[in-house]
Amino acid sequence: MSGAHTKGSGGDGMKWVGRSIRRLEDPALVQGRGRFTGDLSAAHWVRFVRSPNAAGKIKSITAPDGAMVITAADIEGVKKITPMLHKFNYKPVGQPILADGEVRFVGEAVAAVVAATEEEAEDIADLVEIDIEDAAALVDGRAAIADGAPQIHAGMPGNVIVKAEIKTPGFDDVWASAAKIVRCDARSNRQNATPMEARAAHATYDSATGRVTLHCTTQMPHLVRTAIADCLGMPESDLRVIAPDVGGGFGQKMSLCVEYVLVTWLARKLKSSVAWTEDRRENLIASFHSRDQYITLEGAFDENAKLLALRADILANTGAYSCFPTTCGMEPLMAMAEMPGPYDVQQYDCLARAVVTNTCTMGAYRGVSRPSITFTLERLMDKAAKAFAIDPLDIRRKNLITQFPYKSAMGLEYDEASYRETMETAVEAINVPAFRARQQLARDKGEYLGIGFATFSERTGYGSPAFAARGMAITPGWETVHITVDPSGFVEARIGSSPHGQGLRTTLAQIIAEEIGVPPEMIKVVHGDTDTAPYGWGTFASRSLVISGGATLIAARKIKAKLLKIAGHMLEAAETDIVLEDGKAKVAGTDREVSVAAMAREAYTQTHRFKGEIEPGLTESGTYDPPGTFSNACHVAIVRLDAETGHVKVERYLVAEDAGRIINPMIADGQVHGGVAQGIGNALLEEIIYDESGAILTANLADFMPPTAHEIPPIELHHLETPSTQSITKAKGLGEGGTIGPPAAVVNAINDALTPFNVEIDTIPATPQRIRTLLRNAERAS
Amino acid sequence: MSEKTDVTLTINGKDYAIAVEPRRTLADAIREDCGQTGTHIGCEHGVCGACTVIVDDAPVRSCLMFAVQAEGKAIRTVEGLADGDKLHPMQQAFMDNHGLQCGFCTPGFLMLAVGVLEREPNISDEALIDVLSSNLCRCTGYQNIIKSVRAAAQEMRK
Numbered sequence: 001m002s003g004a005h006t007k008g009s010g011g012d013g014m015k016w017v018g019r020s021i022r023r024l025e026d027p028a029l030v031q032g033r034g035r036f037t038g039d040l041s042a043a044h045w046v047r048f049v050r051s052p053n054a055a056g057k058i059k060s061i062t063a064p065d066g067a068m069v070i071t072a073a074d075i076e077g078v079k080k081i082t083p084m085l086h087k088f089n090y091k092p093v094g095q096p097i098l099a100d101g102e103v104r105f106v107g108e109a110v111a112a113v114v115a116a117t118e119e120e121a122e123d124i125a126d127l128v129e130i131d132i133e134d135a136a137a138l139v140d141g142r143a144a145i146a147d148g149a150p151q152i153h154a155g156m157p158g159n160v161i162v163k164a165e166i167k168t169p170g171f172d173d174v175w176a177s178a179a180k181i182v183r184c185d186a187r188s189n190r191q192n193a194t195p196m197e198a199r200a201a202h203a204t205y206d207s208a209t210g211r212v213t214l215h216c217t218t219q220m221p222h223l224v225r226t227a228i229a230d231c232l233g234m235p236e237s238d239l240r241v242i243a244p245d246v247g248g249g250f251g252q253k254m255s256l257c258v259e260y261v262l263v264t265w266l267a268r269k270l271k272s273s274v275a276w277t278e279d280r281r282e283n284l285i286a287s288f289h290s291r292d293q294y295i296t297l298e299g300a301f302d303e304n305a306k307l308l309a310l311r312a313d314i315l316a317n318t319g320a321y322s323c324f325p326t327t328c329g330m331e332p333l334m335a336m337a338e339m340p341g342p343y344d345v346q347q348y349d350c351l352a353r354a355v356v357t358n359t360c361t362m363g364a365y366r367g368v369s370r371p372s373i374t375f376t377l378e379r380l381m382d383k384a385a386k387a388f389a390i391d392p393l394d395i396r397r398k399n400l401i402t403q404f405p406y407k408s409a410m411g412l413e414y415d416e417a418s419y420r421e422t423m424e425t426a427v428e429a430i431n432v433p434a435f436r437a438r439q440q441l442a443r444d445k446g447e448y449l450g451i452g453f454a455t456f457s458e459r460t461g462y463g464s465p466a467f468a469a470r471g472m473a474i475t476p477g478w479e480t481v482h483i484t485v486d487p488s489g490f491v492e493a494r495i496g497s498s499p500h501g502q503g504l505r506t507t508l509a510q511i512i513a514e515e516i517g518v519p520p521e522m523i524k525v526v527h528g529d530t531d532t533a534p535y536g537w538g539t540f541a542s543r544s545l546v547i548s549g550g551a552t553l554i555a556a557r558k559i560k561a562k563l564l565k566i567a568g569h570m571l572e573a574a575e576t577d578i579v580l581e582d583g584k585a586k587v588a589g590t591d592r593e594v595s596v597a598a599m600a601r602e603a604y605t606q607t608h609r610f611k612g613e614i615e616p617g618l619t620e621s622g623t624y625d626p627p628g629t630f631s632n633a634c635h636v637a638i639v640r641l642d643a644e645t646g647h648v649k650v651e652r653y654l655v656a657e658d659a660g661r662i663i664n665p666m667i668a669d670g671q672v673h674g675g676v677a678q679g680i681g682n683a684l685l686e687e688i689i690y691d692e693s694g695a696i697l698t699a700n701l702a703d704f705m706p707p708t709a710h711e712i713p714p715i716e717l718h719h720l721e722t723p724s725t726q727s728i729t730k731a732k733g734l735g736e737g738g739t740i741g742p743p744a745a746v747v748n749a750i751n752d753a754l755t756p757f758n759v760e761i762d763t764i765p766a767t768p769q770r771i772r773t774l775l776r777n778a779e780r781a782s
Numbered sequence: 783m784s785e786k787t788d789v790t791l792t793i794n795g796k797d798y799a800i801a802v803e804p805r806r807t808l809a810d811a812i813r814e815d816c817g818q819t820g821t822h823i824g825c826e827h828g829v830c831g832a833c834t835v836i837v838d839d840a841p842v843r844s845c846l847m848f849a850v851q852a853e854g855k856a857i858r859t860v861e862g863l864a865d866g867d868k869l870h871p872m873q874q875a876f877m878d879n880h881g882l883q884c885g886f887c888t889p890g891f892l893m894l895a896v897g898v899l900e901r902e903p904n905i906s907d908e909a910l911i912d913v914l915s916s917n918l919c920r921c922t923g924y925q926n927i928i929k930s931v932r933a934a935a936q937e938m939r940k
Contacts, residue, residue, distance in 0.1 A: 503883070
């Protein structure tokens with residue numbers, strides 16, 4: 001093993017970084033003073049009329065007399081949303097803002113009703129009649145690629161919208177030399193990110209300037225501006241996009257939705273204010289879905305259970321259209337690139353496909369592809385352990401990567417990490433022998449306990465080369481931060497990133513505070529407004545603390561350098577003798593000091609004293625585009641299975657994780673907690689179910705079930721810190737990590753509990769119904 | 783359905799004379815007719831609890847009650863929780879224990895927890911989780927919400 005890993009959160013003698021300070025975001029939010037998009041009032045309200053059919057030609061749309069009902073014919077000239085991938089076998093497909101002649105999924109927006117109140121718009125929408133010549137629906141990803149399946153889009157036979165293949169040289173020989181081939185057929189069913197605030201948009205036209213201000217609940221305001229301006233053919237500077245307080249995103253709010261384009265178009269057309277607030281049913285049927293894939297994974301092992309080669313077939317049902325900007329390639333191409341995960345294997349053969357169906361378009365959901373690939377890989381490892389009759393931990397010990405940097409079969413550079421160490425930390429903390437004894441005792445009484453492990457790596461802080469490698473026409477990556485110390489000595493950081501609950505305002509303030517020695521309370525982080533924040537990509541993919549944090553550090557170091565110059569001038573001392581702390585510049589070993597406020601005032605109002613040696617003002621910028629880094633973790637679940645009902649209770653959940661340097665442990669823990677809860681929901685409960693006709697059977701929160709406080713056990717956390725060499729703050733991202741482990745850990749635990757019944761489940765969510773079906777079939781067979 | 787009824791809502795001790803359609807939910811009336819947008823709407827079918835307010839000392843889902851049913855009742859919302867600049871112990875506990883992330887579900891959880899603890903100050907840990915499982919949070923994984931409410935319960939008993 002190489003490198004240094006420390007346990008727990010070490011501050012390196014730092015004053016602000018590494019401390020659990022309270023969030024600067026909270027005082028407004030706990031007093032109901034947060035400002036969300038849905039809090040804004042408008043002159044006009046929009047209600048979308050959505051397709052009740054999954055597929056078919058629109059014959060007619062009949063609106064009640066006198067009602068303002070917008071259809072595709074009214075918005076001629078508005079461009080379709082057409083995400084691009086520079087891949088030779090990608091077939092671009094445009095999504096019309098309102099269905100144009102044809103519908104492709106239940107919930108697709110067909111018309112928009114505009115009225116003076118929300119209620120009136122709803123009433124009118126109920127009276128709009130859509131006549132659709134119904135066609136057969138394709139709902140399942142495998143059915144879509146079957147011979148003779150109808151085409152969802154013209155010119156896309158076989159319904160494969162993007163396909164990628166790789167096979168490393170020498171693969172066949174190594175495969176043929178294997179002692180054992182182990183196979184896992186895993187199914188991740190369709191899920192919905194379900195932020196508590198559904199989507200909302202509010203656009204208002206300013207007749208003095210001709211500009212439109214769009215408030216919307218998005219994770220990436222700048223790209224929303226770029227994309228809407230493209231669709232509407234308007235100057236981008238005529239559109240201001242504001243993401244005010246955003247009530248959770250989890251990936252669902254990073255794709256551009258047609259509704260925001262239409263609301264903006266309407267504000268321009270009516271020269272007024274227009275609002276739309278999505279209801280929960282719409283969110284469940286027509287917002288972006290996720291996961292939905294079949295992965296078949298085969299591992300070739302030598303006689304010592306060492307993995308020699310991996311073969312994967314990844315089939316992602318990406319719905320009716322391709323999402324913007326990440327495209328339908330997001331899940332399958334990322335799964336292909338990151339599949340070998342934390343395991344040392346240099347031979348890899350993979351076929352990855354995205355297929356279109358008559359279902360809602362797939363977007364991102366926390367973890368993107370890694371929950372599914374980790375689930376499959378970790379199921380494969382447990383199956384292999386069984387095939388070799390060795391301990392599931394031992395097979396991991398044989399195969400986890402321990403030498404860094406490591407280059408994967410796909411050519412990814414893994415920086416320093418702690419795959420083995422996090423697993424051993426978790427193993428020690430959970431006390432496996434004690435559990436096995438308890439498990440045996442329980443089993444004797446007819447009670448079924450199980451333990452499951454999941455080790456994984458999480459690529460974080462994706463820079464632009466990572467997206468370029470995927471062939472994306474839009475390559476997010478870099479971030480810019482402008483820091484200003486104003487003449488009163490208070491600090492403002494304007495960031496391109498757009499947090500929505502992650503506490504980034506606080507953690508970035510800590511990074512600045514550490515550099516320039518003023519307390520975080522004096523630092524305001526401004527974000528989410530394209531008029532005031534620099535162009536940036538927003539918040540997704542565990543990137544903000546790494547990339548925006550890096551840009552913040554660069555800008556803060558420049559501010560520090562300038563403050564030292566000013567202090568040197570004001571105190572008549574050498575810059576090297578000056579330290580910045582407690583809001584002051586102090587000359588070491590003397591009582592001479594000057595406050596940051598006095599220096600700032602000098603920088604703006606007494607610049608003649610600088611004699612041209614120091615530039616006026618106190619603003620600096622930092623831009624950062626790192627190559628990307630890898631966090632890692634081991635998750636352990638202990639479950640209790642009720643064999644009579646199929647109900648699974650997670651009794652204990654433990655995470656040992658390594659996200660590099662932790663800036664604020666309290667916030668980091670909160671991110672892991674929330675991620676794990678979503679992951680447990682993914683493992684056990686959450687499922688969007690379509691019937692054969694393409695109608696959704698889970699269109700409310702009683703049927704689509706996010707977990708409650710009852711389903712989530714106390715989550716035990718252990719931190720290791722391997723400082724990242726690929727991130728100047730040494731931090732690795734952790735926003736998604738919590739969600740990646742649970743499907744694997746929980747389902748491995750369920751399968752451990754199921755051992756006496758000799759059945760296995762390889763599907764998420766592992767619902768009571770699925771478990772009971774397995775048990776019932778086993779009972780019948782015996 | 784457009785005929786309006788006059789109704790007076792008493793929110794945080796202040797009267798709001800408004801005219802609403804009988805079908806208008808209390809949640810919509812609080813937010814849109816009375817301008818108190820701290821109460822949030824997450825599902826409009828009584829599952830998520832984001833719209834929880836206290837009506838006559840009991841936490842209720844304001845999306846499942848009509849505004850006209852609230853006439854003459856004392857309604858408390860998140861805006862009335864603090865005593866001037868002094869935060870309610872529940873608000874303080876949520877801040878101290880990182881009981882919120884995006885903050886959207888937070889007003890509902892605050893009102894739920896305050897309502898229950900006022901009625902049952904010595905509620906057991908187990909019963910507390912039972913109560914808190916009536917609202918949904920998608921960010922925190924509930925860990926720190928539970929911790930916050932326990933901390934506030936201790937403070938409120940003082």
